[in-house]
Amino acid sequence: MPGPASDSTDDAGGMPIPSQLPRAGEAHLWRLDLEVEPEELERCRGLLTDQELQRASRFRFDRHRRRFTVRRAQLRRLLASYLGIEPRAVSFRAGEREKPYLAAHHTRDLPEPLQFNLSDCRDVAFVGVKVGLELGVDVEIVRPMPDALSISRSFFAKEEQEVLAAASPAETDATFFRCWTRKEAYIKAIGEGLAVPLDSFTVSMGRHEPARFLGFRGLPGEERHWTLKHVEPEPHIFVAVAARQPDLAIQRFNAPPFPSEPPSVNLPPMETR
Numbered sequence: 001m002p003g004p005a006s007d008s009t010d011d012a013g014g015m016p017i018p019s020q021l022p023r024a025g026e027a028h029l030w031r032l033d034l035e036v037e038p039e040e041l042e043r044c045r046g047l048l049t050d051q052e053l054q055r056a057s058r059f060r061f062d063r064h065r066r067r068f069t070v071r072r073a074q075l076r077r078l079l080a081s082y083l084g085i086e087p088r089a090v091s092f093r094a095g096e097r098e099k100p101y102l103a104a105h106h107t108r109d110l111p112e113p114l115q116f117n118l119s120d121c122r123d124v125a126f127v128g129v130k131v132g133l134e135l136g137v138d139v140e141i142v143r144p145m146p147d148a149l150s151i152s153r154s155f156f157a158k159e160e161q162e163v164l165a166a167a168s169p170a171e172t173d174a175t176f177f178r179c180w181t182r183k184e185a186y187i188k189a190i191g192e193g194l195a196v197p198l199d200s201f202t203v204s205m206g207r208h209e210p211a212r213f214l215g216f217r218g219l220p221g222e223e224r225h226w227t228l229k230h231v232e233p234e235p236h237i238f239v240a241v242a243a244r245q246p247d248l249a250i251q252r253f254n255a256p257p258f259p260s261e262p263p264s265v266n267l268p269p270m271e272t273r
């Protein structure tokens with residue numbers, strides 16, 4: 001049951017394999033599946049730097065270690081494909097609030113920087129990639145949220161609290177997560193994380209409404225500069241993508257498992273659903 005709002009993306013099925021960067025006005029959205037066979041996990045470990053392996057080792061639970069290892073290796077592999085280099089050669093730099101970016105030397109020769117953002121929830125992650133200004137991605141698995149209304153009273157804008165309070169009991173969790181993912185995608189796009197008050201801007205959240213920003217406190221008209229997209233790859237997985245660029249289109253892909261041979265610089269096949 002793809003929800004109505006998921007129609008707001010362009011499904012890439014049937015199109016030729018992209019061998020180049022996203023075009024202007026387009027973002028690529030990659031799905032990564034994080035639970036893999038032990039041999040594949042080993043191949044993923046082989047792509048990580050010592051620092052990343054140390055970070056993996058600091059997770060308390062094995063599943064968190066595994067999922068970090070796979071998402072970081074897949075992220076390296078994807079970005080390496082776009083840049084035409086080996087995954088281990090990808091270097092990152094961190095923004096003020098730890099948002100990862102590609103190191104400047106990777107994009108020095110491109111007309112505009114290559115941007116990405118990753119989000120994970122349990123065994124799935126999504127990576128958005130575009131050229132130009134930054135983007136933010138958030139994924140959540142829709143699940144029962146008995147505290148949805150009280151969380152909304154602490155974090156959401158007044159109008160959003162009202163929409164949530166008016167939702168039918170059957171719709172409350174989905175309405176909450178539509179709002180939450182959209183807000184997180186915005187704060188991740190600007191790289192500020194939870195330092196941004198979540199009630200300083202409002203988003204659409206109704207089941208039949210397209211995803212969009214409704215307003216930003218103190219910034220009249222700012223919403224016209226942004227695109228907000230809602231993607232439902234499965235009925236219980238909500239993904240939001242935000243970018244300060246009007247009319248951004250999304251193309252969706254599935255990252256395939258790691259091959260046993262060294263990763264190729266050609267991008268893997270597209271999702272066909």
Ligand SMILES: CC(C)(COP(=O)(O)OP(=O)(O)OC[C@H]1O[C@@H](n2cnc3c(N)ncnc32)[C@H](O)[C@@H]1OP(=O)(O)O)[C@@H](O)C(=O)NCCC(=O)NCCS
Pocket residue numbers: 068071072096097098099100117118119120121137138139184187188189190191192193194195
């Ligand atoms: C950004 C943030 C909201 C994401 O939290 P989350 O919902 O738990 O996580 P998600 O799965 O959606 O995203 C995680 C990914 O976001 C990216 N990320 C990290 N910090 C980010 C930031 N400030 N902005 C955008 N993306 C960020 C990373 O790629 C991370 O993936 P990794 O764990 O594999 O490295 C949260 O990490 C945050 O508020 N960070 C800011 C921290 C901060 O203020 N640090 C300053 C210390 S001085």
